[in-house]
């Protein structure tokens with residue numbers, strides 16, 4: 720399977736995702752262009768903004784990816 724997930728026209732590698740917002744963004748600002756979008760936080764303090772379908776796809780891919788092949792689990796001795 721792919722380890723890339725398309726969000727906001729960007730191919731995001733799953734291993735760069737720190738967390739995915741459970742609820743859509745709302746900050747109350749009138750001209751906010753992110754309202755209703757879900758924040759996907761990446762390493763290095765970056766974020767991308769997903770619509771609901773993209774967010775759902777991302778979560779599905781993360782769940783499938785973590786259960787299967789992915790990064791090698793080398794740090795098991797903690």
Ligand SMILES: [Zn+2]
Nearest residue numbers: 745746751753
């Ligand atoms: Zn906002």
